Every structure is written in C-alpha cells, then in structure tokens.
Amino acid sequence: MTAYSAPTRDMQFVINEVAGLAEVAALPAFADQDVGPELAEAVLEEAAKLASGVLAPLNHPGDVQGVRLGPEGVIPADGFARAYQKFVDGGWNGIGCAIDHGGQGLPELLNTATQEMWNSANMSFALCPMLNGGAIEAINSVGSEAQKALYLPKMVSGEWTGTMNLTESQAGSDLSAVRARAVPEGDHYRIFGQKIFITWGEHNMTDNTIHLVLARTPDAPEGVRGISLFIVPKFLVNPDGSLGERNDVHAVSLEHKMGIHASPTCVMAFGDKDGAIGYLVGQENKGLAYMFIMMNEARFKVGLQGLAIGERAYQAALEYAKDRVQGRPVGVKSGDRVTIIHHPDVRRMLMTMKALNEAMRGLGYVVAKHLDLARYHPDPETRERHQNRVDLLIPIVKGWLSETGIDVASLGVQIHGGMGFIEETGTCQHLRDSRITTIYEGTTGIQAADLAGRKLNMDKGASMRALITEIGETVAELKPAPGEPIAIIRAGLQEAVAKLAEATDWMLETHSAEDVMAVSVDYLMLAGFVCGGWQLARAAHIASQKRKDDPEHVFYEAKTITACFYAEHILPKATGLCASIKHGGASIMALTEEQF
DSSP states (O other): OOOOOOHHHHHHHHIIIIOOEEEHSSSGGGGTTTSSSHHHHHHHHHHHHIEEEEEEEHHHHHHHHOEEETTEEEEEOTTHHHHHHHHHHHHHHHHGGGGGGGGOOHHHHHHHHHHHHHHHHHHHHHHHHHHHHHHHHHHHHHHHHHHHHHHHHHHHHTTTTEEOOOOOOOSSOHHHOOOEEEEEEEEEEEEEEEEEEETOOOOSSSEEEEEEEEEEOOOOOSSSGEEEEEEEEEEOOOOOOOOOEEOSSSEEEEEOOSOOTTEEEEEEEEOOSSSEEEOSSSSOHHHHHHHHHHHHHHHHHHHHHHHHHHHHHHHHHHHHHHHOOSOOTTTTSOOOOOOOSSSHHHHHHHHHHHHHHHHHHHHHHHHHHHHHHHHOOOSSHHHHHHHHHHHHHHHHHHHHHHHHHHHHHHHHHHHHHHGGGGGGGHHHHHHHHHHHGTTTTTTTHHHHHHIIIIIIITTHHHHHHHHHHHHHHHHHHHOOOOOHHHHHHHHHHHHHHHHHHHHHHHSSOOOOOHHHHHHHHHHHHHHHHHHHHHHHHHHHHHHHHHTTTTHHHHHHHHHHHHHHEEEEEHHHHHHHHHHHHTTTTTTTTTTTTOOO
C-alpha cells in the first residue's frame, strides 16, 4: 500500500509562478492577510502533514470497511470521526471562508491546493467538507441575515456539516421532475418527499447536519420554474443557536457503490411522520438558480478530484515501477534484470500520467486564481471579465479533469500489471473511486452541453475567442532557437490552439442543435487538452528563464521536458478531435432505434 506525499514543491510552483499568487495577494480583500509565498508554503506544509499522516492511512481501511446504517443512524468507518475532529481543530474547514463567519478568509488559490490534498489522501473523507463548502456558499450568497447568523458560524467551523438534496428517483439530471413538496406553515414549511444519492446525508461525526433541499410549494408552476430551496436541519436550531428536537428527516438506506465506500451515499426521507420543518432560502420558485451556486462550487471541486486521484495513482505507479524487477533492458539478452521503470512502455505511461497531472493542476489552480479575482477585485468590470472566464472554464475543469483522472488511474493499474488487478495493492481503489467523478454534479455530457450549448453561445463565442487569443499570445512569447525543447512546445501548442479555433468556428456556425450536442463532449475534451497544454507551455517558459546554476535546476528542467512530452504525445489529440467535431452528428444519429 503506497503512502501519499503531497507534491508541495510543484504546488508552490504553480501557485506562485504559474497562477500568480502575487496578483491575488495585491487585492484589498487580502491586505491584512500577508498572503505570499511564505504563507503559501506554511499552509501547504501543515496541510500535507494532515493529509499524509491522518487522512491517507484511513483511505484503504475505509474502503474495505465501508459505512453502515444502524438504529442510531449512519456509522462512518473506524477512525473517520477522530480524523474529522483533527480536521476541524486545525481550522481547515474554514480556510477559504469569510472571516465574518469564523473562517480564515484565505484565497481560493490556496484552498484549492488543500482540496487537492484532501482528495488525494482520502476522497471519501474529503466529500464531507466539500459538500459543506457548497452549502456555505449558497447560504452566504442568498440566505437571509438571520439564516447566515444562525447557521454559518458552525458550518464554517465544521461543527456542523451541510448537504445538497436535489436528486429523486424520477428526477436525476432533469430537475424539472422534482416532486418533493413544501407545505407552508407559519414562518416555515413542512417538507415531504424522498431524495437519493445524498453524499454524507447522515453521520455521527457532528452534532447537526444542515440539508439544502429542492422542493415545490403547492401553487408552484410546472418545470424548473417551480422549484424552491429550503434549509432543513437534522436537529432544529433554537434562536440562540442551541439544538432543539430532531427534525423529521432520516437516512432510510445506503447505496452499495462501485467506489468511495467510506462516504455514505444516502436515501433521505423527509416527512415520514408530520413533515420535516424547512425554512425558505430567498424567494419561492428561485431554488434552481440558488442551487446552482452550490452546484458550480461542487463542479469545480469535483474536477479537482480528477487531479487528486490522478496524483495518488501516479505516486503508487511510480513507486511500483521503481521497485518491481522484471525483464532486461531492450536489446539485452543476459545479465541482471531491471526494475520496470527502465522499460520504454512503462516510461510512456508514467510520462503520460505525470504530464496530464501537471496539466490538470495548472488549469485548476489558474481557474482558482480567476475565482479570487472575480470575487474580490475592486473594479466591477474586472470582476465581470474574470467571472466570464470562470464560467467558461468550470465545465472544462469538471469534465476534462474528471475524464482525465480516470484515464490516469487506469494507467496506474496497467503499470502494476496483474498486481494492479488485486485489491490489496490499493490501485483498484483509485480507479473505482475516480469513476464517479464524471457522473455526479452533472455528467460529462451535461458539462459539454453547458459549454457548447450555453457558454459558447451566450456571447456568440466572445469568451472562448478571448481565451484562444490569450493562448496565442503565449505561443508568441515562446521564442526558442531551432531545435530547443521550447520550439517543440511552441509548435505543438500553436497547432493545437489553431484546431480549437477551427472547431469553435464550426460550433458557432449554423448547425442543428442535435449536430452540436452530438460532438459537444469532443469539443469539451479538445478545449481541455489545449488549456492543459497551455499551462504546461507557460510553466516551461518560466522554467526556461531560470539560470542553469539555480539550485533547483533539475526541477525546472523537468518542467520543460514534461511540456515537451505533452506537446509531442498528447496535444496531437487536438487534430483528431477537431476532425471528429467537424463531421458532426450524422453518423452518431444515423441508426434507427431498432438497429442498435
């Protein structure tokens, strides 16, 4: 079983030099925080200790043991409650939350790095604070002042956790089919209905759980326009913040899943007796818009899970490749056998894993920087510009990082060979855990539909073309001598971004919606590969400017080599994806239903 060691050096490089922490630190919102490389290093070092020393050792045992539902509710795997208490005691739950509610008020850029660590170390555990973070964001954005004062301090501290309750058996991605009812009663509502797939919907690690629930009021219009959002506490909360009686909400069963076994995925029943007491958030019939605040937060974090699992899988594969002795070097027929890291195909797989992980990290952290600027920049136009970039990139982060994380985890199994198929090595768990990331919080198809059908068209492609222009500016900045690795990186990125521009033009031309949707995932993946290559090219450009006598010359040299590999072996996918996009949906939709 491979231990987890947070890649803090690479994280610092991306935070400080690629994403640009200095730009975030200069914001007035962080004027009193002394946000800089020293603080970033301290945060990462302490987070790494918790991730590697407390959370990671519980990952495999939690997977084996799972969770159980007893008479007193859901019982987490052994050690999880103690680990959660250490997590809360360290203040990690509120690292990116507002100081006004007891948080530390640090930038999303630093919070993102800690999120990667929690999910690499123990994704099942990390899902609990991740969903709580989304609930905090929603209440903070649209809740009343009284609701914020009553719920947020303890949710921010981690004393209470939060959930999101959207899905019903007949209403998965189509939330217009939600049937849960909310009957008004004085200053509150009575909630009746059942929700499924509720992550950490029930547990005993905290005194209370705050459920955010979508439901319909009696006179609500049909479809998504008739959905409202409600706060439904596990235990009712008195005006002074103390806990009252148990609310009429319970976990009635647990899903038996392919992965994330130590994360309880609950079927939640609301109102089996007198009705669960719920409190309206914002206005009636605006619930879906409010829930998207929480959902977008979760979509970004799920994308980071793809990176996190990819990193954990890479570390396990690398350790195994350095340790496993098998075969002789190519062309050598006698003598000692060597570890498999000497074999070219194993090197190919390791390089693919490493390059994709670093591309994902670069893109994810840069989006986090844009989130900080969108939230805190004093100039409204600048905030809007960065929010447009966030809106464009969130479906790419969620879709491309999660799909890529599965591919990286699969390569980890392959490098282990037969041992990768054996549960005891832990490699299977990485692949099993990663598989959910392309499904929950909106499938890859839904992310692609959002990108191609909504984000691309709402400004007639202006945001995407601005992104393409910026990538072109990076290409122009790369001015290598012929034969240098930077020349390979420049050529690869130049060709790939040209294919993204070509595909974008095609997507914006007059085609049927069916044709566009049929190739929307290809478009999302094309954008992801190009954006990842862009960040690696920027990293290589920074690295190439370092002096050879720099004490970290080996680290920076690896950046250039990794980007070169990506340009030669991964960016060529852009050409194939562009061709697939331009063929449209004709052959995809050609068969009749009977011909399948």
